Each structure stands twice: as C-alpha cells, then as structure tokens.
Amino acid sequence: MNANLCHAPAQRPLKVGILGGGIAGATVALRLADMGIHTLLIEASSGLVNGPPICHLHAGGNLYRDISDQQCLTLLRQSIASVRAYPHSINRRPTVIATPVSDPGDAEALLPRLKQVAQEYRRLVEEDPANKVLGEPEEYYRCYSREQFEALARQPIPLKADSQDDWLIPLAHHLDPDKLKFPLILVQEYGWSLFRMAATATLALNGVPHCALHFHTRATRLEQGPDGWTIHGTNQDGQEQPFKVDFLVNACGFRTGLVDDMAGFRRQRLVEYKAAYVAHWQTEGEWPEVIFHGQRGTPNGMAQLTPYPNGIFQLHGMTDGITLFKGGLAASCEHSAQPRLPQPYVAQLDNGWQTPDIAARTQDAIAHLARLLPAFGEAEVGGKPLYGAQQIPGSDPSLRAADVSFEGNHYARVEIVKASSALTAADRIVGRLAELGWLEMDGQPLSPSLALTKDQNAGEVEQEAIRLARERGYPDELALNMG
Structure with a gap:
C-alpha cells in the first residue's frame, strides 16, 4: 500500500466508482487500489485497456511540431x-x-x-x-x-x-x-x-480485495444524492444492478460525454x-x-x-x-x-x-x-x-497534454489525449479527495511507482499480454518485449 495515505477519516470506508476501464480508468483504479481505497470499476467490454491504438511514449512531444x-x-x-x-x-x-x-x-x-x-x-x-x-x-x-x-x-x-x-x-x-x-x-x-499495459493493469487489479471489477456492464442511469451517486448498471444478460459510491470518476474515453449527459453536466x-x-x-x-x-x-x-x-x-x-x-x-x-x-x-x-x-x-x-x-x-x-x-477537451484539436476536471464535490471526469497523462489525472483525483476531507495525506508527493505493479515479473506480464492480443485478434508480436 502507498505510504502517502495516512487514513480515511470518514466513519465508513470511502468508495470510488469508476466508469470506463481504458487506460484512464484502469490507471485511476491502480492508483486508488494501491492506496487501499475501495474502488468499483465498471467496463462495457470484456477487459481493461481495450481502446485507441497506443504505441508511442510521448516523452517530449517531438511528433508534434505545432504544440507548445x-x-x-x-x-x-x-x-x-x-x-x-x-x-x-x-x-x-x-x-x-x-x-x-x-x-x-x-x-x-x-x-x-x-x-x-x-x-x-x-x-x-x-x-x-x-x-x-x-x-x-x-x-x-x-x-x-x-x-x-x-x-x-x-x-x-x-x-x-x-x-x-x-x-x-x-x-x-x-x-x-x-x-x-x-x-x-x-x-x-x-x-x-498497448497489450503489456493492459496485462499490467489486469494482473494488478485481479484479485485485489478492495477493487471490484464489473465487465460487460454499462451504466444506464445516474442518480446524484447529497453524499454521492447511485450508478444503475446493466450487464450483458440484461440484469440491472445499482452501485452506491461516494465519488464518481467518469473515465469513458470518447464516450465521456454520454456520462456527462446522464449526470446533467455540460462540457465542450x-x-x-x-x-x-x-x-x-x-x-x-x-x-x-x-x-x-x-x-x-x-x-x-x-x-x-x-x-x-x-x-x-x-x-x-x-x-x-x-x-x-x-x-x-x-x-x-x-x-x-x-x-x-x-x-x-x-x-x-x-x-x-x-x-x-x-x-x-x-x-x-x-x-x-x-x-x-x-x-x-x-x-x-x-x-x-x-x-x-x-x-x-475544449475546442483545440492540437491539444495533447490534458488530464482531469471536476464538477462539485463528488464527480471527476478524466479527459486524457495521450496515455501518459493518465497517472497525472489519477493523482489529481487523489488530491481532490484529500481536499474534500476523505483522505489524509502525509504531505509528500505521490510516488509514480505503484506497489501493485513494480514487483511484477516481466515474463508474466508478457504472457498475459500475448493472451490478450490473441483474445482480441492481434499478432503476438504486438505484445512481445522489445529492446
């Protein structure tokens, strides 16, 4: 567990709901689970990090001549x-x-x-x-x-x-x-x-007792209360289930606007x-x-x-x-x-x-x-x-560095353009929870290293990545270690 978390001062454990298990939602779940925060992740597909074609670590932005x-x-x-x-x-x-x-x-x-x-x-x-x-x-x-x-x-x-x-x-x-x-x-x-990122998140979050994963499930309706949200979800069998959370994270990628609409928020x-x-x-x-x-x-x-x-x-x-x-x-x-x-x-x-x-x-x-x-x-x-x-987010198609925005005390939307911004978004959500009094921190910056991932075995990650690539219909090579 991350040493930055002192304790959650509320009488009952804080529960954070995350809609979307792409790189944004999975990274937020990793950060929160790493800190021992009770987390619920709802994803419409069969697994984590199953989205746009990530292939490049933008460590300097040199692909883009037009950004600042x-x-x-x-x-x-x-x-x-x-x-x-x-x-x-x-x-x-x-x-x-x-x-x-x-x-x-x-x-x-x-x-x-x-x-x-x-x-x-x-x-x-x-x-x-x-x-x-x-x-x-x-x-x-x-x-x-x-x-x-x-x-x-x-x-x-x-x-x-x-x-x-x-x-x-x-x-x-x-x-x-x-x-x-x-x-x-x-x-x-x-x-x-992309596939080793998905494997990293899958291996880390599967079996973590305070992180509940619900795949093949869609949020169909949101109810806001004075102390949080009720997410009404429907699984692939058509069964409906309500999920009560204190704080809601909208990490639905390009479908983020659908959740904003359900929540009653406008966003350009x-x-x-x-x-x-x-x-x-x-x-x-x-x-x-x-x-x-x-x-x-x-x-x-x-x-x-x-x-x-x-x-x-x-x-x-x-x-x-x-x-x-x-x-x-x-x-x-x-x-x-x-x-x-x-x-x-x-x-x-x-x-x-x-x-x-x-x-x-x-x-x-x-x-x-x-x-x-x-x-x-x-x-x-x-x-x-x-x-x-x-x-x-916004109206500038050249924007590349973006992370998270908030509505009131119980709602965050993660709006990343590049996958490398996901951890920044997660850390800002942790900071927001601390501001609202749900967490007490020790005053030190959060370490980028996560206990749930830093001790993983490279071979196990690669094997899980190969399994995911095959399951999703892609060549093994996209999952293999290189360099």
Whole structure:
C-alpha cells in the first residue's frame, strides 16, 4: 500500500466508482487500489485497456511540431511517471525524426525545444535517480548530418543494435538522402505496448480485495444524492444492478460525454476517430521508430513506422485515407456533451472492421510509407487495424497534454489525449479527495511507482499480454518485449 495515505477519516470506508476501464480508468483504479481505497470499476467490454491504438511514449512531444514547448515538457514529466507506473510496458528503442524535402518545415526547428526537454530530463534525474527511464540524459537526442548518414549506409547492418548508430544503419541502407532535409534527429522517445499495459493493469487489479471489477456492464442511469451517486448498471444478460459510491470518476474515453449527459453536466469537447494499421515486412536489423514529418490532412501528411519483433510494423499516416477519416472530427453541441461521429464510424467502433476495408486502408498506409521508404512497398497486411476515438477537451484539436476536471464535490471526469497523462489525472483525483476531507495525506508527493505493479515479473506480464492480443485478434508480436 502507498505510504502517502495516512487514513480515511470518514466513519465508513470511502468508495470510488469508476466508469470506463481504458487506460484512464484502469490507471485511476491502480492508483486508488494501491492506496487501499475501495474502488468499483465498471467496463462495457470484456477487459481493461481495450481502446485507441497506443504505441508511442510521448516523452517530449517531438511528433508534434505545432504544440507548445510547455506541453512538451508536461508530456516528458508525465511519460517518465508512466514508465515507473507501468514498468514492463515499454519497448526500448529510439525514434528517428525525419523531414522530407517535400515538407515546408525546417529540419532544425525542433532543436531549441529538444535542448529544453533534455535539460528538464537531466534535472528530473538529478532530483530522483529513479526517473532515469529514458536512457542517459546526455543521450536524450542526437543529430546526424548528411555526411554521417551516408557513412552509416556504407556499414553492414548489425543483427542487434548496441549503439545509437546501430539503430540508424538499417534506415540509412533504405532511405535516399536526396529525399531528406538534414539533420536527422534520433531521440529517446520509446515505444509503448498497448497489450503489456493492459496485462499490467489486469494482473494488478485481479484479485485485489478492495477493487471490484464489473465487465460487460454499462451504466444506464445516474442518480446524484447529497453524499454521492447511485450508478444503475446493466450487464450483458440484461440484469440491472445499482452501485452506491461516494465519488464518481467518469473515465469513458470518447464516450465521456454520454456520462456527462446522464449526470446533467455540460462540457465542450472534440472526438476524433483514428486508426493504425498492422503490416508485415521482412527486413534486416533492429529498426527504430521512424517519423516522417508532414502537413496533417494533406496527401503528404506525417508518416509513422513503429517496429515490433519478427517484421511486424504498426503504421500511421496523417491523411484522410489512412489514420484520419473524413468527417472523423466531431464537436459537442449546446444540447449534449457527447460529440456525434458519423454512423459508419460508430458501426466500426461497435462491430469491428470488414475485411475489404482492412485490406484497402492497410495497403494505402503501406503505399504512404513507401513514398519515402521504397522497399517498404513489399510489405503485406499483417493483421486487423488498431482503432478507436480520441477525446480532446475544449475546442483545440492540437491539444495533447490534458488530464482531469471536476464538477462539485463528488464527480471527476478524466479527459486524457495521450496515455501518459493518465497517472497525472489519477493523482489529481487523489488530491481532490484529500481536499474534500476523505483522505489524509502525509504531505509528500505521490510516488509514480505503484506497489501493485513494480514487483511484477516481466515474463508474466508478457504472457498475459500475448493472451490478450490473441483474445482480441492481434499478432503476438504486438505484445512481445522489445529492446
């Protein structure tokens, strides 16, 4: 149990209800259960962390040229805390940021921000050595000139990457330097395994006596009383059951607005439907993640190549025909806090994808990467897409760092855009409970490390992740440890 909790001063134990078992709801449940707080989690699907296509630890925000430096520093701090909370979920390989000559951007534009992020990472490690989860601070990023890149292309591809240069050699063998602006930037933004995150939460919360998990259950009605809420839930057999809680956490992801509507709260937000694609490409060496910057929503939108073992790659392309969807960004209105996506996207979210759609959009994603990486045109469909909808509080679609907001003394809504913000949201909820007198704290900041997860075995987490990947119809490789 976390040492920050002194005791709950109320005469009866505090009971927190969480609606939604995605990365937000699961992380809130982990934090509260780790502190010995009685927690009830209600999830409509069969398991935890079964949502949008998470694959990248945004430890510095270098995928996004349009966000503020402050958001990047926030993402760095949140990412470090998230690695400590989910210690066996990280794929430890770097990311290469490349600017094609077709892009109007300046390849050096990220350098001032990178210096700030590296300086902040160094400060955080000096403050607490346990924060050194992204490699050595002085190696947070490295720039490669054209001459250095061409020299790497003349070296043999190593079987295993033991240095920063080794990670770049496979890319140097396949990329035409005439199509790139320099420098290329290698940065320690690691990969994040969605399935090992799900496995971490599942193993930690199953069997914890003060955390009750109710899967295949939906909240159908909420009743607010003077001292909390009654959640009326319905399970897959149509049976109704009331759940009485002192404090309600709305962590329903892109459906957060539906719960706001049930609770009688208005909230402005956006919802964006997105997908990533799974391809198989048999190639040599260990690959970094590769980001080709591009203008969002255009045919030359950003392309993202995320490697997994055994030649499996996850693909993003920021065009309307690949990761983005025409009409896939919807806003709430004055009558409802829930944005309405077009019905075909809702049907995909509820029922899955049809085979022709899988093949067509995955091939489009492969072709999008092959513009810059011609050999990748040999890749084949490697599985069904990872898909979901991302909520964005407010009206700014470029917002990336967000966490939680409150209504009165008994209601919180978690509105994360990136998974790394989930622990920050959980900690703010703990702080709110302390402000309201339900908890007494010892005055020290909450540690990112959780007793429920830090002693987990990496092999057990991987095996559970493989089970979840198979259960959900995805290749084992998306669950395997890498790097």
